[in-house]
Amino acid sequence: MSEVSALMGAVAEGRTRVEEGGLVGMITLRGDLDSARVKAAVKDATGLDVPGQRQVVTGDDASVAWMSPDELLIVVAHDQAPGTVAAMAQALADEFATVANVSDARALFRVSGPSAREAVAKLAPVDLHPASFGAGEMRRTRLAQVPAAIWLSGDDELSLICFRSVAKYVFGILELSAADGAEVGIF
Amino acid sequence: MLILECPCCGVMADETELAPGGEAHLKRYGPGSSDEEFEGYLFHRMNPKGVHFERWRHANGCGKWFLAARDTNTLEVFATYSAQTPEPPQHVLDAIRAKRPDWSLDQ
Numbered sequence A: 001m002s003e004v005s006a007l008m009g010a011v012a013e014g015r016t017r018v019e020e021g022g023l024v025g026m027i028t029l030r031g032d033l034d035s036a037r038v039k040a041a042v043k044d045a046t047g048l049d050v051p052g053q054r055q056v057v058t059g060d061d062a063s064v065a066w067m068s069p070d071e072l073l074i075v076v077a078h079d080q081a082p083g084t085v086a087a088m089a090q091a092l093a094d095e096f097a098t099v100a101n102v103s104d105a106r107a108l109f110r111v112s113g114p115s116a117r118e119a120v121a122k123l124a125p126v127d128l129h130p131a132s133f134g135a136g137e138m139r140r141t142r143l144a145q146v147p148a149a150i151w152l153s154g155d156d157e158l159s160l161i162c163f164r165s166v167a168k169y170v171f172g173i174l175e176l177s178a179a180d181g182a183e184v185g186i187f
Numbered sequence B: 001m002l003i004l005e006c007p008c009c010g011v012m013a014d015e016t017e018l019a020p021g022g023e024a025h026l027k028r029y030g031p032g033s034s035d036e037e038f039e040g041y042l043f044h045r046m047n048p049k050g051v052h053f054e055r056w057r058h059a060n061g062c063g064k065w066f067l068a069a070r071d072t073n074t075l076e077v078f079a080t081y082s083a084q085t086p087e088p089p090q091h092v093l094d095a096i097r098a099k100r101p102d103w104s105l106d107q
């Protein structure tokens, strides 16, 4: 696994803060999400239940997000990822399922501040108004020209995941969208 | 702007999240078929001005394929439904006929 994250924790300070989230363990599980074995493997590895459609559930040391009808994203500490993958792969050895460590394939960003929703909303074809998008929802979409997944990770804080290869592009558009003076004030 | 509800993840996805996949419900002709059948499978499309069945992929989203029934003239969407459907299901036909009483499947 890589010892540095995509942008090594780059930060753009301002009223809206953009931060590359550093090293994070990310695991993709593909299989039948209704299967008892899959549910048990997720529970044993994270202590969490398999989330429903477009939901993300968060515990003390892990998050589990519904990515598609047959795909989960499991977020753990970076150094925990290899062990978690091995344990889940073993638990699902006889199941039609795959578990892959995708930590190095992705980059994580956090956008925080009172206008964080707006900064992201300018880049994605998604209604991020508080009445439409709330905590516990994982929304896969695009940010400008690249795929991304967005969820609310705190009051006035959104987290985003994109492919590592486009991390610099995503940081650039977030920084521009979040720049002081670029607030729209519509939310 | 075309907006389709992805039946796989429930999102109202705008066109920029979607990748088009052409006409739906094509019958595949391969080895053993006649030249005419294979040519039809490869090249011949309905291309109607009106009701059309299409394949779409929620590319910037859940990644899944699904099918949509819509009007290519008005951009009106009648229904979206599972890609694992060999022919338009009854509820989709009903939704179309509710708005296009004169329409028939083999037009």
Ligand SMILES: [Zn+2]
Pocket (backbone or CB within 6 Å): B006, B007, B008, B009, B010, B011, B058, B061, B062, B063, B064
């Ligand atoms: Zn979808």
